[in-house]
Amino acid sequence: MGEEPAAPVLAAAAQHGEDLHVLNLVAGNVAGERVYDVEALRHWAGKDLPWSDDRHLARLGVEYRNDLIGHCTAFGLREPPRRYHSGFLGTADWPPNAVALEELRALGGVTGYGHPFHTPFGDDDPPDVVLDRGRSCAAREIVADAALGLIDTLDVLNHSSIAATAAVYRRLIGAGNRLAVTAGTDAVLSFCRRGTASSPPGWERVYANVAGPLTAESYAEAILLGRTFATTGPWLELTVNGHGPGDTLELPPGQRVEIAVSSIGPEVETLEIRTADGVLAQGPPGRLTAFVEVREPTYVVAVASGPPHPRSMHRSGAYAHTSPVYVDVAGGHVAREADVRWCLAWLERLEAVLRESGTFETPGSSATTSPCTSAPGRSTGGGSRLPGSGDAGEDPFQAPAELAGRSRRRPRRRRRRRACGGMPARPPRAPRGGRRAAIRSTSGGTGPSTSAASREMAPSTYTMIVYEARGSGSAASSASPTRSATGPLKAAPRMAGTAAGWRISTSRRSSANAVMRSAGGLLSSSSDARSASPSSRSRRPPRAAAARARLIRVLV
Structure with a gap:
């Protein structure tokens, strides 16, 4: 072969x-x-x-x-x-x-x-x-x-x-x-x-x-x-109230959270913050922040993307995606x-x-x-x-x-x-x-x-x-080490x-x-x-x- x-x-x-x-x-x-x-x-x-x-x-x-x-x-x-x-x-x-x-x-x-x-x-x-x-x-x-x-x-x-x-x-x-x-x-x-x-x-x-x-x-x-996060090259970080991917936040309805995304790498053109409802915020590379009041369970992920670049070997261009930070509200999980x-x-x-x-x-x-x-x-x-x-x-x-x-x-x-x-x-x-x-x-x-x-x-x-609405698949909690x-x-x-x-x-x-x-x-x-x-x-x-x-x- x-x-x-x-x-x-x-x-x-x-x-x-x-x-x-x-x-x-x-x-x-x-x-x-x-x-x-x-x-x-x-x-x-x-x-x-x-x-x-x-x-x-x-x-x-x-x-x-x-x-x-x-x-x-x-x-x-x-x-x-x-x-x-x-x-x-x-x-x-x-x-x-x-x-x-x-x-x-x-x-x-x-x-x-x-x-x-x-x-x-x-x-x-x-x-x-x-x-x-x-x-x-x-x-x-x-x-x-x-x-x-x-x-x-x-x-x-x-x-x-x-x-x-x-x-x-x-x-x-x-x-x-x-x-x-x-x-x-x-x-x-x-x-x-x-x-x-x-x-x-x-x-x-x-x-x-x-x-x-x-x-x-x-x-x-x-x-x-x-x-985790996966990437063709860019370094990508995500925090929600200071917690990183894999963590779960347990919040009451209406609480305000801060979401921060940062990237390193010349191939990045756009940063995105996404929740279960779609794109929450979008901006240029470097750092992106957003504030949101949570009313129902959701997740938060970060995405970095860019055009084809010598540092990225994928034909579609540069890309990075984090695992979610899960946000539970009033004991409910995202579904x-x-x-x-x-x-x-x-x-x-x-x-x-x-x-x-x-x-x-x-x-x-x-x-x-x-x-x-x-x-x-x-x-x-x-x-x-x-x-x-x-x-x-x-x-x-x-x-x-x-x-x-x-x-x-x-x-x-x-x-x-x-x-x-x-x-x-x-x-x-x-x-x-x-x-x-x-x-x-x-x-x-x-x-x-x-x-x-x-x-x-x-x-x-x-x-x-x-x-079904279940959250048992995640062993992480808001106390998980960052x-x-x-x-x-x-x-x-x-x-x-x-x-x-x-x-x-x-x-x-x-x-x-x-x-x-x-x-x-x-x-x-x-x-x-x-x-x-x-x-x-x-x-x-x-x-x-x-x-x-x-x-x-x-x-x-």
Whole structure:
């Protein structure tokens, strides 16, 4: 995969050269069952990679991939998951991403969606603008997974449409979800001539305000508390009555608050203060302040933007976005009716998209999803040997000696139509009549044939609507520590600077060998589809029924 073999030493050099405090290398597939670097993940899960030190932390994570409903990521896993993808090479879009996210959460992972949206999208556009694009890798399941509390972050900063992702992000937090802003470059160390995929790790970054020494645990805690901002370059700060991102203010109705935003960086042209009701204030770079009397629960975020600039590698220009400061009023949490209804419209349209583009039955056999197929010792197309695929006792993350100085042959050009960032288009889906989901046994084999054992699964079976006014997703409070300014850290390349306590990170979507990606399933609120028997499967899974019992509490 790619033009050059990428040994672990390259990942180490890239992280230290860019002075990235946190690097998340993710294992995953590309266009089939093969999972790149799963051997390294099995060896290093739950441990820091060898080049980590007091200032730099590197871990192996996962990107779980389904091109219809989105690519999920996980940081800080204690051990490898059982599944990495679904919906490739004619397999079913099953189980849903929700099942994979539950497993990743159980393994200690901080979860989210990477490169979520690729279509131009505005704050007032309806959901179908981003939903009606076929198998485009868009994060279509994100509304359901956020409502179920299965994701912690969203890569608002990504290689594709930042504006579209930011618009969806603000709809999600306006509907009552607590999600942190993060960044993911989707860079691939073995690519040399593929746009931003060939750029260095950290050309976009998330900064997290870490309390104490840098460890995987302290970094994950900062992310979960929402003490973050993501940026293509500008430094951005936000305070509400002195409290920073991730904090929650509990106020009585009518209290006046002061909001202050500051930026550093020549690429910034405009600063914005946004609440659940939209843009509150806008002004030139440097510093922006506003005062407001709060009458109802809301959130406050800061946004910095500017035109294309040499310091910003994203084609759309400079951009930075903070996580929210939440403002609770009289014990109530933000849950804006317009945002809740928008999310419900998203789920309704998603049902139609699943009917049109989803695969719930493979031609001539039951639909299955492979939990994992390890990459062989040699990759196709002249690829390099994967660490950990050799003799017993070999360090899975030690670069094989024979790779030194060796170049990879360029892969043969495929004539078949390509989709989703150059990956081969999937085979034609099954006929639309009578789509079904096969049952997988706990041992990993398939159950009886689809026609005999499976029950028909309409896309509505998968759709979960769980919107309520809730604030339990935030562990931060108004007493949460704010960022320290006791001394500057060394400024990283293309970044305006950092303050003590803030850690730089990128969710690096590559491995030390090739692309490190994974795939996901479809929407369902059932637990593990692999352990269900035909008799236990109902038309609407049990958790979906429970979810619908809590439907739209905020609207009634």
